Amino acid sequence: MGRKAAIIGGGVIGGGWAARFLLNGWDVAVFDPDPEAARKIGEVLANARRSLPGLYERALPPEGVLSYHSDLAEAVAGADWVQESVPERLDLKHGVLTRIMAAAPADAVIGSSTSGFKPSELNEKGARAIVAHPFNPVYLLPLVELVGASDQTAKAADILRTIGMFPLTLRKEIDAHIADRFLEAVWREALWLVKDGIATTEEIDEAIRMGFGLRWAQMGLFETYRIAGGEAGMRHFLAQFGPCLTWPWTKLMDVPDFNDALVDLIAGQSDAQSGHRSIRDLERLRDENLVGIMRALKRTGSGAGGVIRAHEQSLPLGGTGPDGLPVTLDIQVPTSFVDYNGHMNEARYMEVASRASDRFMAMVGADDAYIAGGFSYFTAENHIRYFAEIAIGDRVTVTTQALGGDGRKLHLLNRFWTGGETPAATVETLLLHVDLSTRRVVAPEGPVAERTAAYVAAHADHPRPDRIVLNQPRG
Missing domain, CATH: 1.10.1040.10 (N-(1-d-carboxylethyl)-l-norvaline Dehydrogenase; domain 2)
Known part of the structure; x- marks a missing residue:
């Protein structure tokens, strides 16, 4: 059974919280008396769907179920997390938190998005809320400042990490927290x-x-x-x-x-x-810039990039694709991957294929530890075939077929799937196994050789492309 988050207040911050939870597989119930709440949150969700998955090379969980409620008690019923995001008025927060306390499960985390009030102030009327202060856009920026009872902030921190956020727990409460x-x-x-x-x-x-x-x-x-x-x-x-x-x-x-x-x-x-510029244009510009910066930081694991890298590693990758072959990459095309025509350019096809090939290398045992031990596979040739356009926001699932692995060579075919019955593109790759100390091409030994041979044998009965370009006898 999926987990549920209740969002009380659907403004900019509440909408961002809804998007963060929803896109990480949680069911989300929203309470906001504003008759425009559904429209406003829908627009925030559209931006989140366009940007957040582009940070990852693995697919986020299937979206949860989004619902809107006119009754607060109905919204918080059965919730694992309740996030209060009403305007910064202490009397208003007291009233809302009192209603939450009366209806929320006893074990639910009750967080407040307040940017200034301390937990001691929030809980003056008997509530047990903690400060869970995020930063806009909540669905992209990882930082959440946590202030309050240690058992509740520890529980909240564990949950926040599962949705790709970085909990920063304050040692003691203070007005306006840290940031x-x-x-x-x-x-x-x-x-x-x-x-x-x-x-x-x-x-x-x-x-x-x-x-x-x-x-x-x-x-x-x-x-x-x-x-x-x-x-x-x-x-x-x-x-x-x-x-x-x-x-x-x-x-x-x-x-x-x-x-x-x-x-x-x-x-x-x-x-x-x-x-x-309209506000929505500015938001999309902001999101595109943030995705580009954080993807760059992810490569080195610096700052927010380290949070994304760790979250990505926790997301499942595996199974088989439409052709019954192993999935080696599952990525939503980010804005930085497209050219002036609005579709993915040639360099990005090679980047996606390279990452899929790296994943296949790891599957046969040629992983980071293997490379540190002095051996690796080097790319010798590539051949791309384009069958359909791939646009920004498209989800690309890559499957990899081992066409051959005769000792020193590893011959792969990466198929790019975007939801159709046929691949949108293929990248054929020829890799050579190299001794890094001598820079000479050598045959792999031990588990790498055995696993490679096993994949080649397992994939031999799968349909092969109608035209193979690489690793053919030279005339």
Whole structure:
């Protein structure tokens, strides 16, 4: 039986939570009196379906069932997780949490998306909620700040990891938790820079996204400054830049009057900066950029990329495809894979085939440990055949057939399936087994040789392509 999450409040954050749970196989029940809630959440889900699976080379679980409810008690009934995401008013949260407590299962995690209130404040009326504070878009960004009773935050952390998130548990409660305290400091200084005419909203955004924002995405604050200290490390950095803390560089202890004039100034500059794009366009641009950055980070396991890599490894990969052959890759085409014509370009076909071949290598025992031991397979030739277009968002399941494995050579055919009765493309690959110490082609021995031979024999009765190009006798 599937797990159930109840989302109380279907705004930007609530909709993001709904998408994160739903796309990870949970049933999701939404309670929100807004008559537009279904439309708004539907639009968030459309963006999530377009972007989240593109982070992975394995398929996410089948989507759960989404339902909308006009009665809060009905929404939370049987829920394993209840997420309160109503507006930041303590009296409103108290009322909602009281109703949740009356109807939710006793063992359900009750999380609040609050960005500022502490658990002691949330639970003043007898609730047992914890802070589970995410970041927008919830369906892409992994961080969730957890604050509250240790048994509940530990249980919540275990659940969050199963849906690809990174739980950060605070050692003690504090207003605005950790991340928003940093954001508030930057926000205050930015308000002064705009008010004093030092920079516009666009210029401030450029300073972040062209510089330290890129560093922070992979290393955070302290690791970035450690590198800034050079070979002497953090101690040298602190000695060099510590005195700056006494200089009047910022106005963090002073706040400009938040009046209509300042609001008009900032809103006007923001309209000039981004008013030509709709909110949905900006969301899609944001999501596409985040997917590209996080996929790059996934390659090295840095920052959020490490979370995605670990979650991906927990997703099942295996079974057989439409042709009865083993599945070696299951991927949704991300936005970065398409060209100006809107379909996957040639380089990405090779990338997908390469990953499928790597998976097959691991299946016969030529995995990371084998390579570390001094042997591997090198690609000698490839041949691509295109039968149908593959577009952004398409799910591509790759099956691999061992056409031959005569000692030093491994001859594979990767078929790309997108839901039709015939493959959308094939990539024929010829690999050579290499001794990495001598860089010479040698025959594999032991389990690798045995498993390769077994696959070749098992696949011999499967239909072969109507035309084989590689590994043919030379005339």
